[in-house]
Amino acid sequence: MSRIYKDKNNLSKKQPDYLEELTGRATTSFNARKYSERILENQAIQENDVTDDWAENQSPLTGRMSGTMEELERIQSSEMMAVNEVQQCLKDSLDCYQSCTETIMQCLPLGGKYAKVVHINLLMDCANICNTNATFILRKSTYYPQTCGICADICDECGDNCDQFEDDFMKECAQVCRHCAESCREMA
DSSP, X not given: OOOEEEOTTOOEEEOOHHHHHHHHHHTOOHHHHHHHHHHHHHHHHHHHXXXXXXXXXXXXXXXXXXXXXXXXXXXXXXXXXXXXXXXXXXXXXXXXXXXXXXXXXXXXXXXXXXXXXXXXXXXXXXXXXXXXXXXXXXXXXXXXXXXXXHHHHXXXXXXXXXXXXXXXXXXXXXXXXXXXXXXXXXXX
16 A cells, blocks of 8 residues: 655655555564564475475485486586587487488398398387487486486497498498497496
């Protein structure tokens, strides 16, 4: 509510609401302030209890894959990890995704050893993890160091598998997979 007051010229004016608010604060009693402080303290205690309960109810496997969340966040935000390295890993992951997908499309019509289920599944796994890894990197997910680690492992295995063939397109796929594995391993 606004108050009516008189200025020097005896004209009635309305006091703005914000002034009333400001003047009302000055008259707040000591007990009211003390009561507000106790409410805030109780809320802080309740929030701590909630976070303690949450931590107690976590799975024993939480954070075991490659460290705790704090370690992952520290790794992600560390200054040692240059933006260029992240961009290179992203590019290499997308290149490997493309190479494995194109290799699958070349292997299937050839049949025989090229179209074996184990070989095609490994190429598909590699393509999919590279695509997923690129997505995690783009979103700046807290878990991208973990996806980089598994991506490196799968890329190494796919590269070894492709190297068993004598064809140029298979050798090229193996080379792209190994390059991606190196880049991802640096990020993991």
